[in-house]
Amino acid sequence: MNRSLLVLVSIAGLAAALAFQAGPARGADEPWKPSEPGPWAVDWKLGGLISESAFSNNWAKGDKGTFSWVLNTELNADRQFSKTFNWSNYARVAYGQTGQQVADPDHPGRNVWESPSKTTDQILAESTGRFTLGAFVDPFIGVRAESQFEDESSPFGTLQFNPVRLTESAGMARVFHKTEFAETVSRLGFGARQTFGKEFINEGESIRRFSTNDGGIEWLTTVDEPLTKSRNLEYNGRLLVFAPLFYSQSGALDEFDAAAIAADPGREEVGNFWQVPDVDFQNEFVAKVTKLINVNLLVHMIYDKYDANTNVSGEADLDKQVPLVDGAIRKGAQWRQTLAIGLTYQIF
Numbered sequence: 534m535n536r537s538l539l540v541l542v543s544i545a546g547l548a549a550a551l552a553f554q555a556g557p558a559r560g561a562d563e564p565w566k567p568s569e570p571g572p573w574a575v576d577w578k579l580g581g582l583i584s585e586s587a588f589s590n591n592w593a594k595g596d597k598g599t600f601s602w603v604l605n606t607e608l609n610a611d612r613q614f615s616k617t618f619n620w621s622n623y624a625r626v627a628y629g630q631t632g633q634q635v636a637d638p639d640h641p642g643r644n645v646w647e648s649p650s651k652t653t654d655q656i657l658a659e660s661t662g663r664f665t666l667g668a669f670v671d672p673f674i675g676v677r678a679e680s681q682f683e684d685e686s687s688p689f690g691t692l693q694f695n696p697v698r699l700t701e702s703a704g705m706a707r708v709f710h711k712t713e714f715a716e717t718v719s720r721l722g723f724g725a726r727q728t729f730g731k732e733f734i735n736e737g738e739s740i741r742r743f744s745t746n747d748g749g750i751e752w753l754t755t756v757d758e759p760l761t762k763s764r765n766l767e768y769n770g771r772l773l774v775f776a777p778l779f780y781s782q783s784g785a786l787d788e789f790d791a792a793a794i795a796a797d798p799g800r801e802e803v804g805n806f807w808q809v810p811d812v813d814f815q816n817e818f819v820a821k822v823t824k825l826i827n828v829n830l831l832v833h834m835i836y837d838k839y840d841a842n843t844n845v846s847g848e849a850d851l852d853k854q855v856p857l858v859d860g861a862i863r864k865g866a867q868w869r870q871t872l873a874i875g876l877t878y879q880i881f
Contacts, residue, residue, distance in 0.1 A: 582875025
């Protein structure tokens, strides 16, 4: 977790630096002015990238060809409905696959293309209502939905749109900086999460549906700032920290601990792992080469010590519970980094 703490400090420092560089939302001696109602401000982008390489069957150096593609779309829609209410919406959908040449087991000396596997898969939609009352912070209410197109974590097959997680939150938000092209917002409040999942049972012969829920303190900071005056280089950051206070399957985990330790006294207790805060930290740098061509660098870190989308109570057999629980534990941070050049089209 030490590495994750360093990441938290880094993003907090970056957000503060960007906000300071751009100037505070309101000076100490500047009177508050209510936001004026106006039309929707919409920013909608479509993007895609593709890369390909292939080698002949007699290529002496042993290289293998690859083929990859990614499509994504991102939407921001914000409107000040009245002087005291702002409604903002954000959505991102991305999917991509990669295929590789492999040796043909039936014809030695020949290469064939294996079935592509996914490398990018994200569905995210968020809506936030903020009451702009002119105080140091603004009350807010929000809802967020997250999922993916394909869940390939099971050896028995693929599950579509699994899991689906809904989060309702309420609390206080602070806009540190906002212009036509930039915004830095942080909010703190209480969040309630419901996760709806599916899992294979009987070695993949049938599917069981289940749900879990938890709640706790949620902190979300988003930074969208141009790094140059020409806006040819932009930074988009998103830090989400969720500290659970309750979990619907905590009792099932305690029962699992008792049974697992009785069978293996040297086994570590995992019943309190769900209490460790979850961290989701995304950093994206976008360099605009031309109006349509961008270079994107994405660094994404997730720290989730225990995956709350785990149906421990669904299995009564300890031999099945042990690999299920062990598969839900990740003591280290998960990292994803991509560097790509592709086409981006600005719809609005």
